[in-house]
Amino acid sequence: MNLELVLPILIPLISGALSVALWRSVRYQRILAVLATALLLAASVWLLRSTIDQGFLVMEMGSWPAPFSIVFVSDILSAIMIVLTGIIGLAIAIYSLASTPSGHEKFGYYPLMHLLLAGVAGSFLTGDIFNLFVWFEVMLLASFALLTLGGERAQMEGAIKYVTLNLFSSAMFLSAVGLLYGTVGTLNMADIAQKVATLEDPGMVTVISMMFMVSFGIKAAAFPLFFWLPASYHTPQVAVSALFAGLLTKVGVYALYRVFTLIFTQDVEYTHTILLWAAALTMLTGVLGAAAQFEFRRILSFHIVSQIGYMILGLALFTPLAIIGGVFYIMHHIIVKTNLFLVSGIVYRLLGSYELKDLGGMYKERPMLALLFLIPALSLAGIPPLSGFFAKFVVIRAGLEAEAYVVTGIGLLVGLLTLYSMIKIWAEVFWKKRPEHVESLGRLRGEIKTGHKYAYFIPVVGLAACTLFIGLNGQPIYELAEMAADQLTSPELYIDAVLGGAQ
Amino acid sequence: MESLMAYVVGILFAAAIYMMLRRSIVKLVIGLIMLSNAANLLIFVVSGMTRGAPPLLPEGADAPLGAVADPLPQALILTAIVIAFGVLAFAVVLIRRAYEVVGTDDLDQMKDTDT
Numbered sequence: 001m002n003l004e005l006v007l008p009i010l011i012p013l014i015s016g017a018l019s020v021a022l023w024r025s026v027r028y029q030r031i032l033a034v035l036a037t038a039l040l041l042a043a044s045v046w047l048l049r050s051t052i053d054q055g056f057l058v059m060e061m062g063s064w065p066a067p068f069s070i071v072f073v074s075d076i077l078s079a080i081m082i083v084l085t086g087i088i089g090l091a092i093a094i095y096s097l098a099s100t101p102s103g104h105e106k107f108g109y110y111p112l113m114h115l116l117l118a119g120v121a122g123s124f125l126t127g128d129i130f131n132l133f134v135w136f137e138v139m140l141l142a143s144f145a146l147l148t149l150g151g152e153r154a155q156m157e158g159a160i161k162y163v164t165l166n167l168f169s170s171a172m173f174l175s176a177v178g179l180l181y182g183t184v185g186t187l188n189m190a191d192i193a194q195k196v197a198t199l200e201d202p203g204m205v206t207v208i209s210m211m212f213m214v215s216f217g218i219k220a221a222a223f224p225l226f227f228w229l230p231a232s233y234h235t236p237q238v239a240v241s242a243l244f245a246g247l248l249t250k251v252g253v254y255a256l257y258r259v260f261t262l263i264f265t266q267d268v269e270y271t272h273t274i275l276l277w278a279a280a281l282t283m284l285t286g287v288l289g290a291a292a293q294f295e296f297r298r299i300l301s302f303h304i305v306s307q308i309g310y311m312i313l314g315l316a317l318f319t320p321l322a323i324i325g326g327v328f329y330i331m332h333h334i335i336v337k338t339n340l341f342l343v344s345g346i347v348y349r350l351l352g353s354y355e356l357k358d359l360g361g362m363y364k365e366r367p368m369l370a371l372l373f374l375i376p377a378l379s380l381a382g383i384p385p386l387s388g389f390f391a392k393f394v395v396i397r398a399g400l401e402a403e404a405y406v407v408t409g410i411g412l413l414v415g416l417l418t419l420y421s422m423i424k425i426w427a428e429v430f431w432k433k434r435p436e437h438v439e440s441l442g443r444l445r446g447e448i449k450t451g452h453k454y455a456y457f458i459p460v461v462g463l464a465a466c467t468l469f470i471g472l473n474g475q476p477i478y479e480l481a482e483m484a485a486d487q488l489t490s491p492e493l494y495i496d497a498v499l500g501g502a503q
Numbered sequence: 504m505e506s507l508m509a510y511v512v513g514i515l516f517a518a519a520i521y522m523m524l525r526r527s528i529v530k531l532v533i534g535l536i537m538l539s540n541a542a543n544l545l546i547f548v549v550s551g552m553t554r555g556a557p558p559l560l561p562e563g564a565d566a567p568l569g570a571v572a573d574p575l576p577q578a579l580i581l582t583a584i585v586i587a588f589g590v591l592a593f594a595v596v597l598i599r600r601a602y603e604v605v606g607t608d609d610l611d612q613m614k615d616t617d618t
Contacts, residue, residue, distance in 0.1 A: 164535065178579070
């Protein structure tokens, strides 16, 4: 009985239910949100520690032996993702105390946040392909409701695109699961991997793998399937944006990593070449889209797309070093991207706009905030000694070693253009003199209350500290990514761990 | 029977995509409903259709005698139907709210958040 394996799912589920029970008392819901996410973080660290000790943790639901039961499996990659979920969950819960409008809090913001975290954690831990679909839907339904909370026009328009494309992706995922079941007759991922390897005609499996690629590609916002992301991520209130930016697309990336290292490795030449070009074009279109934008959160949204490209690049090159780089990149990116959205929320709170033309003069007024923006922004662009530098360095080096020069060149170019976008925000928001029409707009909101100040700045400072920590203390993080990559590149370990007990 | 059902699945998918590509948001949701139904039917067909052989054990037997229907796909479909019901209920409310807020049901008019 590995309690730590189910705690990351149980904690948010239970606290979500408790939050609903405390519907009338927003105050208790707020306390519960912070407590539960802190508990989630603690449980996730426990999970990571015991996964490092034991290699794999496996739990069979109802004690039915695998492959007949639904299994929950934690390898190093899952455990890392769960820790990141805990970090982001806690940061968002604290930040929400100040940033969430009270109308949203009264209409179930906190229960939905817990539900979303449960869905994300479940997706990372499950070892059953249909169960993965169920957790995806849990996560999606919570995200639909969070996205539309508030009901403004832009939110509705963004939500229609978000809901449609995500439902389409779910239907595709479900069809692919059905076809896969029809082909191999099992749903347990380890069992599928074993049976796929022994099939005589791998052509059908390649077709199914493409369906998985498209479905997870939509969820991960990979080229050419990313249009729902920049159309919707800048519409909800900022804590929701930051939560989505940190976690949701990364669930899609995680699913790609899982199935394309474990199950669909029968035709790497074909599938991973497609992934490689998708990665290159994702990077390029994302960063060019960002260059054309002049709204704080839209720029950041497009950069999510371009950064997803690097993660998929790590998977697509499919060498041990590249997978290390990809895992490292995911760790760095989740923290940095959430942090940038949180900073944009503070700027919005002070100046009342996300449009770059309405912002300015922040460096003079708040040099600390400027510094807090600069840390994640430069990290995103990959300036040493911040976390992004090492993440990019490993991926690019893996690209050179695999002799994929064109794609690697695109990766370097995209890094440069990322720096351009970050400098654009820096110059417009922090350095530029505040334009005169801003005062007359009457959007300035004055000073932040002292209590709110803590809630706004603790998560930002904490995440910036994580970025610095990863950057200055890269070796242990790299070793962690290496352990994850070792497990991913030898799927027989995973299969043994899950099915070993049954044989 | 199975080849007939395969055609039905294909037609459902085609009709769903056609509806989703139209401009009205109501037709969009109808397309989504058909899409999820098509996916459910697909699971049912590809996992093999066995008629009149419920997976029940006769008394005293350890394993079923002869071929029986596979109960697992039906359990999957049941789960998927419930999930699709919840999600589509949300989608219906969403298009109603969107219609109230935006004042049109034409997707071509909903371009404010596009880039």
